[in-house]
Amino acid sequence: MSYNFLNIAATPDVRAVQAEMGTAGMWPEPGKVVEPSALGPHEKDFISERDSFYMATVSETGWPYVQHRGGPMGFLHVLDDQTLAFADFRGNLQYITAGNLRGSDRACLFLMDYTRRRRLKIYATVSLAGADESLALKEKWAAENYRAVTERIYLLNVVAFDWNCPQHIVPRYTFEQLKAHIEPVMQRLEELEAENAALRQRLQE
Ligand SMILES: Cc1cc2nc3c(=O)[nH]c(=O)nc-3n(C[C@H](O)[C@H](O)[C@H](O)COP(=O)(O)O)c2cc1C
Incomplete structure (x- = not known):
């Protein structure tokens, strides 16, 4: 805590x-x-392994707003002990998060690892990267080869974080995680189907 x-x-x-x-x-x-909380190795690894997170902002009328963010694993980049950054991809063109951040720079991030049943909450203040920094980060991240239009780069100054317990998190697995287990089974199934077809053929001869 x-x-x-x-x-x-x-x-x-x-x-x-x-x-x-x-x-x-x-x-x-x-x-x-x-004191502002510094991210430790445990938090940094956890953040770098995520391919999605939820981000809550506050509207000027006081309503909370939460949106899902997704991207290639590690798209929420850890710049240092106190700073995270991510590319804001073009989406539904509503710009609710972007608009909310004009009125209040406060955000709460919710990061889930469904497989290992872990979750991390982060309070952060958010700012837009300046043109130079934005360009440098975009070039640095270009190798990710992810198909999305980046409209802006957000810098998140971590103010505090808290780990939650695994209670009630139902484990979920991505297709990539399951593939490694499913592929040998599929291969074996194909072999057995081929063997079965060959045996049927021999019965008919
Ligand atoms: C073509 C397209 C349509 C989308 N439609 C929706 C939608 O209807 N509802 C939604 O919550 N997110 C939708 N998204 C995802 C959001 O656009 C995306 O997460 C974006 O950052 C939204 O930011 P905002 O909710 O802060 O405005 C869509 C994304 C794309 C690319």
Whole structure:
């Protein structure tokens, strides 16, 4: 548990509910740790292995908004202990996240590893990369060879993070993960079908 995460998440209303439910004593006093959280090797590896994440922003009318982001594994790049970056691909042309970030630079990221049943929440402030940095990052990432139009590069300054428990996460596997297990079975099936056809043929002779 990152104490810093609760400094943000545990608002007075949240603390009031904790008090009502008798759990307030479980958590650190508010305001204890104010240092921004640095990502460690565990977080960096986890982030680099993701091919999707969810990103929540806040509208100027106070509504939360969450959107799924997907791309090649590692498309949410770890630039350093405190900074993440990703290319904002052209999508449905609604620009809700982009618009929300004009009013408030605050975002909450939710990263899921369904296979290993792990999840990470990240609070970040978001800024647009400047033209030079944007160009440099686009060139650096061009080798990924992913078919999408990049409209902007977002830089995410990590303010806090928190790991969640695996409870209620149903394991899911990507096609690529399953392929390694399915292919030998398919191959064996083909061999058996060929053998079966040959045996049938011999019976008819
Ligand atoms: C052709 C196309 C259509 C899409 N349609 C939708 C859609 O109807 N609803 C949605 O939530 N995302 C849709 N997406 C994905 C989003 O466009 C994408 O995640 C984008 O970043 C949305 O950002 P925003 O929700 O912040 O506006 C679509 C993407 C593409 C390429």
